[in-house]
Amino acid sequence: xxAAEFKQRFLxxxxxxxxxxxxxxxxxxxxEDMVQDTFLKLWKKRDELPELENxxxxxxxxxxxxxFDAIRARRPxxxxxxxxxxxxxxxxxxxxxxxxxxxxxxxxxxxxxPELQRQIIQMKDIEDYSFEEIEQxxxxxxxxxxxxxxxARKKIREQFMQIRxxxxx
Numbered sequence: 001x002x003a004a005e006f007k008q009r010f011l012x013x014x015x016x017x018x019x020x021x022x023x024x025x026x027x028x029x030x031x032e033d034m035v036q037d038t039f040l041k042l043w044k045k046r047d048e049l050p051e052l053e054n055x056x057x058x059x060x061x062x063x064x065x066x067x068f069d070a071i072r073a074r075r076p077x078x079x080x081x082x083x084x085x086x087x088x089x090x091x092x093x094x095x096x097x098x099x100x101x102x103x104x105x106x107x108x109x110x111x112x113x114p115e116l117q118r119q120i121i122q123m124k125d126i127e128d129y130s131f132e133e134i135e136q137x138x139x140x141x142x143x144x145x146x147x148x149x150x151x152a153r154k155k156i157r158e159q160f161m162q163i164r165x166x167x168x169x
Contacts, residue, residue, distance in 0.1 A: 006042070006046055009049075009055060010039065010042055010055065010059065013059050013060075014035060014039075015128050016060075016127075017035050017059060017060070017063050018031055018032070018035050019127075019128070020060065021034040021035050021067055025070070025071075026100065027096075030070070033070075034063060035063065037070075038059065038062050038063045041066065042059065102160075105160060105163055106160060109155075109156045109159050109160060110122070110156060113152055113156070116138075116148060117148055117149075119138065120134060120138070120145060121152045123137065124149055125149075131145055
């Protein structure tokens with residue numbers, strides 16, 4: 001398989017793989033690393049890959065396994081790290097917990113949107129569909145999609161800020 005064939009066959013899945021890696025790993029850098037590692041593994045196996053029936057499923061499974069392997073490898077080998085590391089780890093852990101809380105809050109707020117707004121924000125912001133793809137799937141006009149998306153984002157932003165202000169009291 002040539003580099004051009006590889007790019008044509010596998011690179012269209014990079015955004016979907018990144019979103020999945022981000023959900024698993026919880027941050028941008030690790031997600032990017034996992035996608036890069038996945039593409040490297042695919043490239044090394046490129047001679048075996050033309051026989052694949054479902055390329056997307058194969059890529060997704062390979063990415064998940066890569067992420068899970070990385071998570072398992074992170075487990076500390078030392079039971080008692082130095083005190084300086086404990087302090088830094090506590091700060092990092094609290095930041096991660098806060099980010100995950102924010103993500104969960106936004107997911108909850110999306111879930112509370114009216115059905116049409118929820119579908120459109122899911123397709124555009126989470127699944128990264130183009131406006132044309134959303135138009136085809138929903139039958140709505142481009143203007144209706146943009147207005148609905150704008151209203152959904154505004155509602156989520158306002159509710160999120162209210163929750164944040166309430167938590168700061």
